[in-house]
Amino acid sequence: MTEKQEQASIVKLLRLIGAAVYVLGTTRKRTDFHGTMQTPGIPDVFCYLPRPKHGGEYQVWGYLPMWIEVKAAKGRLSPAQVRFRELTQAAGVRYYVGGADGLAVELRALGYLR
Numbered sequence: 869m870t871e872k873q874e875q876a877s878i879v880k881l882l883r884l885i886g887a888a889v890y891v892l893g894t895t896r897k898r899t900d901f902h903g904t905m906q907t908p909g910i911p912d913v914f915c916y917l918p919r920p921k922h923g924g925e926y927q928v929w930g931y932l933p934m935w936i937e938v939k940a941a942k943g944r945l946s947p948a949q950v951r952f953r954e955l956t957q958a959a960g961v962r963y964y965v966g967g968a969d970g971l972a973v974e975l976r977a978l979g980y981l982r
């Protein structure tokens with residue numbers, strides 16, 4: 869799957885479990901440098917996960933913020949993305965990088981999916 873397809877699956881999965889989803893990343897052609905005007909390192913998706921239905925680590929919380937950097941297989945974080953992840957995790961906020969299958973595993977562990 870391409871990164872664009874992974875992102876579409878991720879957004880669908882998050883909406884399925886009732887998350888409030890905000891897409892920041894826009895997919896561009898490789899040659900398009902007239903970009904988003906966003907600061908480098910900002911992930912592709914931000915969401916607020918609802919309270920898990922099936923128990924799990926975060927059951928007592930109403931909402932769980934999470935940043936998501938979508939990557940297709942073999943995709944790697946840029947230095948700016950690594951820095952954003954460091955700051956996010958240091959602030960105690962969840963940061964996920966990868967594709968839809970890996971996210972499903974993580975959401976299951978958190979109690980959002982059976």
Ligand SMILES: [Mg+2]
Nearest residue numbers: 912937938939
């Ligand atoms: Mg990405």
